[in-house]
Amino acid sequence: MFASAENVLILLCLCSLHPTFGQDCPSRQELQGSLKQVQKLLSAHETTCLQSLRNLKKKINVLHSSAGKQTTKTINSTCPKLDTPSNGRKLGKSHSAGHEVHFLCDPGFELVGSESRVCQDSLTWSGQSPVCRDINECASSPCLNGGACVDEVNQFSCVCAKGWAGATCQSPVPTFFITMTNISATTAAATTLPAATTGPFVRPSRCSTVQGTTHCTCEPGYTISGRDSYTCTDIDECELFHNGQAGRLCLHACANTPGGYRCSCPAGYNVTRDGRSCKDIDECATRQNNCTKDHMCINTYGGFQCVRVDCPKIPHATYVKTSPMRCERNPCPVDNKACSQAPNSFSYHYLAVVSNLSAPRVMFRVSALRPIGDTLRFSLLGGRQARRHFTVQRSDRLTGQLMLVSPVQGPATLEAEVEMSELERRVQLGRYITKVTMFVSPYEF
Numbered sequence: 256m257f258a259s260a261e262n263v264l265i266l267l268c269l270c271s272l273h274p275t276f277g278q279d280c281p282s283r284q285e286l287q288g289s290l291k292q293v294q295k296l297l298s299a300h301e302t303t304c305l306q307s308l309r310n311l312k313k314k315i316n317v318l319h320s321s322a323g324k325q326t327t328k329t330i331n332s333t334c335p336k337l338d339t340p341s342n343g344r345k346l347g348k349s350h351s352a353g354h355e356v357h358f359l360c361d362p363g364f365e366l367v368g369s370e371s372r373v374c375q376d377s378l379t380w381s382g383q384s385p386v387c388r389d390i391n392e393c394a395s396s397p398c399l400n401g402g403a404c405v406d407e408v409n410q411f412s413c414v415c416a417k418g419w420a421g422a423t424c425q426s427p428v429p430t431f432f433i434t435m436t437n438i439s440a441t442t443a444a445a446t447t448l449p450a451a452t453t454g455p456f457v458r459p460s461r462c463s464t465v466q467g468t469t470h471c472t473c474e475p476g477y478t479i480s481g482r483d484s485y486t487c488t489d490i491d492e493c494e495l496f497h498n499g500q501a502g503r504l505c506l507h508a509c510a511n512t513p514g515g516y517r518c519s520c521p522a523g524y525n526v527t528r529d530g531r532s533c534k535d536i537d538e539c540a541t542r543q544n545n546c547t548k549d550h551m552c553i554n555t556y557g558g559f560q561c562v563r564v565d566c567p568k569i570p571h572a573t574y575v576k577t578s579p580m581r582c583e584r585n586p587c588p589v590d591n592k593a594c595s596q597a598p599n600s601f602s603y604h605y606l607a608v609v610s611n612l613s614a615p616r617v618m619f620r621v622s623a624l625r626p627i628g629d630t631l632r633f634s635l636l637g638g639r640q641a642r643r644h645f646t647v648q649r650s651d652r653l654t655g656q657l658m659l660v661s662p663v664q665g666p667a668t669l670e671a672e673v674e675m676s677e678l679e680r681r682v683q684l685g686r687y688i689t690k691v692t693m694f695v696s697p698y699e700f
């Protein structure tokens with residue numbers, strides 16, 4: 256098209272380049288014929304020229320419009336808007352390609368569908384649109400004793416069958432419960448309820464209504480149990496005060512009873528007046544012993560002992576009972592040294608103690624009433640057992656004492672002998688033996 260236009264121009268120029276056209280020019284007719292031909296040629300060229308221009312314009316328009324279309328396409332690179340599910344939330348605002356949005360459901364609802372969706376390059380969302388569905392709290396059949404379950408948002412409620420109450424219909428309603436009486440603000444109507452049919456450790460509560468508000472209380476020893484106030488359950492005092500700061504509830508054994516507790520004591524003890532401690536029964540004083548006439552009854556903690564004081568049989572000396580607890584040596588023949596060196600007397604003492612008695616502690620004292628001679632000596636006789644638990648010390652010039660040096664766990668019977676000897680210029684004048692028997696009880700009381 257351009258080429259043909261250029262040709263036309265050249266032709267025109269050719270003509271104008273001939274200013275001297277008239278000199279040896281062809282004839283007028285010839286010239287006019289040529290001009291007509293040129294005119295024809297030019298108009299033909301003009302038509303094609305215009306046609307091309309029109310085509311060109313069209314092409315430019317097409318290009319222009321297609322270019323415009325392309326720019327609008329690049330601007331719109333987001334995925335379609337996503338709705339927030341009802342009863343839920345949508346996290347993430349960007350809807351452009353590559354971004355993610357997340358969905359959450361309100362409490363009591365569960366999500367069905369995709370929890371997360373991604374805006375893909377195709378400008379569509381991945382996954383399925385989520386829905387928040389109400390969770391069925393009744394699915395686990397929470398209502399007891401024939402109660403009907405009503406599913407609510409995030410919770411359930413029970414419609415209890417007749418005779419049952421509580422959040423899950425767990426409590427029996429006492430038959431005569433409750434006369435609701437509306438009274439003045441300051442006074443309350445109390446409705447005493449009959450004993451429930453549910454056993455001694457469960458009782459109905461005592462409820463009163465003041466201006467529409469119900470307050471329930473329990474008998475002493477009972478407490479409102481759990482979520483509903485219709486039932487009182489027994490307080491286990493033994494458990495509650497097991498190791499209380501004020502000491503144990505019971506000195507020995509505790510038994511829970513409906514609405515209370517009872518302390519008990521081991522055999523040989525009686526419960527004290529306050530009902531919590533144990534006191535020893537004096538079997539010797541109350542004829543609750545079977546000691547025969549030639550025995551002595553010794554009361555011990557939790558029991559008694561029948562003891563018989565027999566004077567010792569030792570060579571060269573004989574003894575006679577001068578009191579129920581004492582034996583004295585009969586006079587010795589003259590010049591019988593073996594006899595005169597035997598102990599002058601044996602005294603017997605019985606002690607009753609509790610187990611695990613703290614030590615050291617003085618158990619017994621021996622004194623010389625009228626000292627003769629210049630020296631008094633005290634010593635511990637007896638075997639290894641006596642030495643393990645006892646020692647003998649002088650407490651003043653005329654007195655020695657038997658000391659317990661370590662606690663003894665009962666039940667046990669320990670024996671120790673304390674010897675007191677009188678000397679005059681290192682010569683023994685007399686020996687006096689005290690036999691101590693200690694009855695240790697099985698308990699620390």
Ligand SMILES: *[C@@H]1O[C@H](CO)[C@@H](O)[C@H](O)[C@H]1NC(C)=O
Nearest residue numbers: 330331332333334335336378
């Ligand atoms: C472009 O965006 C509009 C609104 O933002 C939307 O309606 C349209 O569907 C989008 N086009 C494409 C091809 O995604």
Ligand SMILES: *[C@@H]1O[C@H](CO)[C@@H](O)[C@H](O)[C@H]1NC(C)=O
Nearest residue numbers: 435436437438465466467468
């Ligand atoms: C008791 O009083 C409350 C308002 O104080 C009222 O709503 C209720 O119906 C009354 N009940 C009876 C049994 O009169």
Ligand SMILES: *[C@@H]1O[C@H](CO)[C@@H](O)[C@H](O)[C@H]1NC(C)=O
Nearest residue numbers: 524525526527528536537541
């Ligand atoms: C224990 O005490 C009760 C009353 O406190 C009394 O009746 C009973 O005889 C006592 N038992 C003994 C063995 O002393």
Ligand SMILES: *[C@@H]1O[C@H](CO)[C@@H](O)[C@H](O)[C@H]1NC(C)=O
Nearest residue numbers: 544545546547550560561562
């Ligand atoms: C007393 O009775 C008990 C049995 O109850 C018996 O073991 C014990 O030997 C009796 N004591 C005396 C001194 O008879």
Ligand SMILES: *[C@@H]1O[C@H](CO)[C@@H](O)[C@H](O)[C@H]1NC(C)=O
Nearest residue numbers: 610611612613662664698699
């Ligand atoms: C003995 O008594 C001590 C202190 O009084 C105490 O710590 C200990 O547990 C008791 N032992 C026994 C066996 O009861």
